[in-house]
Amino acid sequence: MFTVNANYQKLPGSYLFSTVAKKVAAYQKENPDADIIRLGIGDVTQPIAPAIISALHKAVDEMGNAETFHGYAPDLGYEFLREAIRKNDYEARGCDIAADEIFISDGAKSDSGNIQELFSEDNIVAVTDPVYPVYVDSNVMGGRLGTFDPKSEKWSELIYMPSVAENNFVPDFPEKTPDIIYLCIPNNPTGTSMTKDEVQGWVDYANRNGCVIIYDAAYEAYITEDNVPHSIYECDGARECAIEIRSFSKKAGFTGLRLGFTVVPKDLKQGGVSLRDMWARRHGTKFNGAPYIVQRAGEAVYSPEGSAQVSAQVASYMKNAHAIKDGLSDLGYNAYGGVNSPYIWLKTPNGMSSWDFFDFLLEKANIVGTPGSGFGPSGEGYFRLTAFGTYENSIRALERIKNL
Amino acid sequence: MFTVNANYQKLPGSYLFSTVAKKVAAYQKENPDADIIRLGIGDVTQPIAPAIISALHKAVDEMGNAETFHGYAPDLGYEFLREAIRKNDYEARGCDIAADEIFISDGAKSDSGNIQELFSEDNIVAVTDPVYPVYVDSNVMGGRLGTFDPKSEKWSELIYMPSVAENNFVPDFPEKTPDIIYLCIPNNPTGTSMTKDEVQGWVDYANRNGCVIIYDAAYEAYITEDNVPHSIYECDGARECAIEIRSFSKKAGFTGLRLGFTVVPKDLKQGGVSLRDMWARRHGTKFNGAPYIVQRAGEAVYSPEGSAQVSAQVASYMKNAHAIKDGLSDLGYNAYGGVNSPYIWLKTPNGMSSWDFFDFLLEKANIVGTPGSGFGPSGEGYFRLTAFGTYENSIRALERIKNL
Numbered sequence: 001m002f003t004v005n006a007n008y009q010k011l012p013g014s015y016l017f018s019t020v021a022k023k024v025a026a027y028q029k030e031n032p033d034a035d036i037i038r039l040g041i042g043d044v045t046q047p048i049a050p051a052i053i054s055a056l057h058k059a060v061d062e063m064g065n066a067e068t069f070h071g072y073a074p075d076l077g078y079e080f081l082r083e084a085i086r087k088n089d090y091e092a093r094g095c096d097i098a099a100d101e102i103f104i105s106d107g108a109k110s111d112s113g114n115i116q117e118l119f120s121e122d123n124i125v126a127v128t129d130p131v132y133p134v135y136v137d138s139n140v141m142g143g144r145l146g147t148f149d150p151k152s153e154k155w156s157e158l159i160y161m162p163s164v165a166e167n168n169f170v171p172d173f174p175e176k177t178p179d180i181i182y183l184c185i186p187n188n189p190t191g192t193s194m195t196k197d198e199v200q201g202w203v204d205y206a207n208r209n210g211c212v213i214i215y216d217a218a219y220e221a222y223i224t225e226d227n228v229p230h231s232i233y234e235c236d237g238a239r240e241c242a243i244e245i246r247s248f249s250k251k252a253g254f255t256g257l258r259l260g261f262t263v264v265p266k267d268l269k270q271g272g273v274s275l276r277d278m279w280a281r282r283h284g285t286k287f288n289g290a291p292y293i294v295q296r297a298g299e300a301v302y303s304p305e306g307s308a309q310v311s312a313q314v315a316s317y318m319k320n321a322h323a324i325k326d327g328l329s330d331l332g333y334n335a336y337g338g339v340n341s342p343y344i345w346l347k348t349p350n351g352m353s354s355w356d357f358f359d360f361l362l363e364k365a366n367i368v369g370t371p372g373s374g375f376g377p378s379g380e381g382y383f384r385l386t387a388f389g390t391y392e393n394s395i396r397a398l399e400r401i402k403n404l
Numbered sequence: 405m406f407t408v409n410a411n412y413q414k415l416p417g418s419y420l421f422s423t424v425a426k427k428v429a430a431y432q433k434e435n436p437d438a439d440i441i442r443l444g445i446g447d448v449t450q451p452i453a454p455a456i457i458s459a460l461h462k463a464v465d466e467m468g469n470a471e472t473f474h475g476y477a478p479d480l481g482y483e484f485l486r487e488a489i490r491k492n493d494y495e496a497r498g499c500d501i502a503a504d505e506i507f508i509s510d511g512a513k514s515d516s517g518n519i520q521e522l523f524s525e526d527n528i529v530a531v532t533d534p535v536y537p538v539y540v541d542s543n544v545m546g547g548r549l550g551t552f553d554p555k556s557e558k559w560s561e562l563i564y565m566p567s568v569a570e571n572n573f574v575p576d577f578p579e580k581t582p583d584i585i586y587l588c589i590p591n592n593p594t595g596t597s598m599t600k601d602e603v604q605g606w607v608d609y610a611n612r613n614g615c616v617i618i619y620d621a622a623y624e625a626y627i628t629e630d631n632v633p634h635s636i637y638e639c640d641g642a643r644e645c646a647i648e649i650r651s652f653s654k655k656a657g658f659t660g661l662r663l664g665f666t667v668v669p670k671d672l673k674q675g676g677v678s679l680r681d682m683w684a685r686r687h688g689t690k691f692n693g694a695p696y697i698v699q700r701a702g703e704a705v706y707s708p709e710g711s712a713q714v715s716a717q718v719a720s721y722m723k724n725a726h727a728i729k730d731g732l733s734d735l736g737y738n739a740y741g742g743v744n745s746p747y748i749w750l751k752t753p754n755g756m757s758s759w760d761f762f763d764f765l766l767e768k769a770n771i772v773g774t775p776g777s778g779f780g781p782s783g784e785g786y787f788r789l790t791a792f793g794t795y796e797n798s799i800r801a802l803e804r805i806k807n808l
Contacts, residue, residue, distance in 0.1 A: 001614030002583035003524045004674050008682050018479060018688050043475035053468035056697070057461060063660065064457035071447035071659040075422060106510050106662075106692070113690030117545065120407045137689045141521065179406035210405030255475040256467065256696040270408050278412050284422050285541045286517030288510070292660040293460070294695055
């Protein structure tokens with residue numbers, strides 16, 4: 001008789017954003033006229049840039065012609081895209097990354113969820129707290145996190161590294177040494193970042209202690225400060241200890257197009273085993289590439305026109321971020337992030353719980369945000385707003401909050 | 405110190421099609437003028453049909469406009485596509501499948517590789533032999549198959565169910581009862597199929613013994629005989645024991661567009677746990693949907709024009725299949741499949757090994773096929789040719805084989 005993976009049953013409730021979506025859908029159903037402003041899930045709102053649309057149309061036409069049709073993609077992804085990434089995202093920043101260390105995927109969420117498969121079940125995982133839920137949930141499914149205590153809302157085997165206002169959102173090295181460390185910089189959900197020196201400290205820590213760092217740089221396009229690294233490979237020794245995950249979702253509005261990539265350097269080995277070769281084997285066995293037309297769209301992100309257009313989009317989201325953050329601060333809220341990131345992380349007023357504030361904002365101001373506690377226990381009492389709406393809606397949301 | 409998933413190291417050599425691709429690339433490099441006919445990997449060659457190209461262009465335009473832009477897709481996939489599938493692939497064949505039991509994905513390979521995650525590590529797996537390598541390799545990575553014996557080329561914990569000429573490619577029920585049974589019908593690689601009564605026998609066996617069937621129907625569009633089921637849900641009791649995986653790759657030439665789906669009925673439960681809910685949780689946690697434009701392309705496959713166009717493509721591939729099979733039979737080869745499938749499975753001549761015949765065909769006739777032994781020990785002495793080339797190349801390949 002077959003039996004199911006018991007680890008799945010350990011997961012409490014459903015995936016954070018699914019819960020938010022259900023709550024909003026229920027509210028909208030009961031209040032069909034409510035004009036809801038969505039600053040919740042972190043989905044972009046601006047259309048795909050013209051240079052990328054042109055590239056998509058061109059690639060679609062190629063697919064309709066026998067001479068230019070493309071079937072199965074190469075295992076790692078098309079050379080034209082991996083080479084554009086190597087050159088623009090790495091060589092241009094002084095990072096020594098080869099095109100065959102870059103694996104094109106259907107997005108950073110898939111890669112973030114799947115990467116834990118490379119490690120044995122008894123590895124100890126550490127996450128900053130709060131954190132993007134996929135790191136935790138995928139490791140629960142992989143059997144690494146022990147059991148969930150509903151009271152503390154903590155996993156018995158997971159190392160939590162609180163990132164809160166009190167430590168300026170830069171976690172201390174944990175007391176117990178982990179094997180796998182997830183770092184998301186600029187951070188989702190807090191919108192805060194680390195300096196290059198601080199990231200270097202983590203790379204040194206990892207190399208000193210035999211840890212691997214899963215570095216999620218999905219938001220690197222939003223970095224505005226010079227001393228924040230765009231890639232962990234800007235740090236010495238990162239090729240020996242770090243895997244980097246990147247996304248086109250936030251950089252170029254690809255949330256509905258699905259494209260990302262993961263870098264696994266050849267120098268990352270354990271017991272003589274190359275993690276790059278393991279990831280290549282996983283790609284070859286359980287994945288069949290991102291669509292050709294989407295890989296061409298990704299290439300267009302690096303063209304002179306595409307690059308200028310997506311930079312303008314990022315700048316306009318950052319204009320929203322500044323407006324929201326400054327507006328909230330003016331209203332007396334403690335607001336963080338928003339400088340190198342499209343996320344604003346605020347302290348809920350009057351000690352409200354995160355979910356109470358979610359319901360309050362939804363019902364009283366018709367604004368959807370994301371409850372901080374959904375990202376981990378240290379997120380309790382915080383709330384995330386995104387800058388991915390329109391400028392007009394960002395200002396309207398502020399007005400509504402002002403009138404609460 | 406982190407440690408790696410030791411199961412990966414158990415995998416011998418690399419993924420079959422990667423090995424084939426490397427051998428062909430090496431040969432082409434040494435013989436740059438060789439006019440190689442590729443009947444190996446099973447990739448389609450005809451361009452995407454006009455009705456689907458139009459749908460893609462329209463969807464691309466939507467993505468370039470703020471009013472019609474689509475970001476993150478719904479967790480299960482867009483309703484328009486799931487509803488088209490429900491109606492055309494299931495209701496039209498008398499199968500009771502709801503739209504919320506259908507999960508849109510980036511292809512059958514991903515789903516075939518990921519589905520094993522739902523089951524505990526100690527489940528016993530059975531596969532027909534030969535078999536699509538993804539079922540086996542993904543279960544090796546999941547730790548279910550024990551150790552590999554290079555001599556027998558068998559996994560210690562895997563149940564092999566030989567499907568060979570001697571049993572007309574319909575395997576017997578295994579001596580030891582498995583927990584998970586993979587069936588691919590019409591079969592890859594043998595190109596053979598089972599009748600509805602035979603599939604019903606497997607459904608009854610599964611329900612009697614508490615097994616789950618992973619039913620891969622990626623080639624259902626190629627079925628020409630009335631008594632071969634297009635879906636396992638045509639059989640009584642399948643909702644209680646079967647998961648079905650489908651692909652647009654072979655049906656509509658989507659190998660480079662990436663679209664598939666998996667059906668997990670709500671009646672499939674174990675110990676009160678719904679496998680449909682588990683798969684929904686996996687989708688929500690480790691996947692972010694197929695691209696909107698590709699889901700629109702999938703919808704167009706079911707439009708009157710799209711449907712007629714993809715049917716014509718399938719028919720033309722089947723014309724190749726018949727030509728190759730009949731031609732080989734005329735030349736004295738024992739050839740199978742090719743009736744409900746684009747694959748022809750032939751006995752190698754003079755007792756040659758599968759890889760020897762691969763090298764022989766590549767070097768003497770510049771034809772690429774796939775060695776049967778790459779699909780499992782019972783594939784030794786067989787060889788797979790695909791009908792996905794052009795008709796002209798299929799005939800040219802036959803001529804070359806005739807002149808060997």
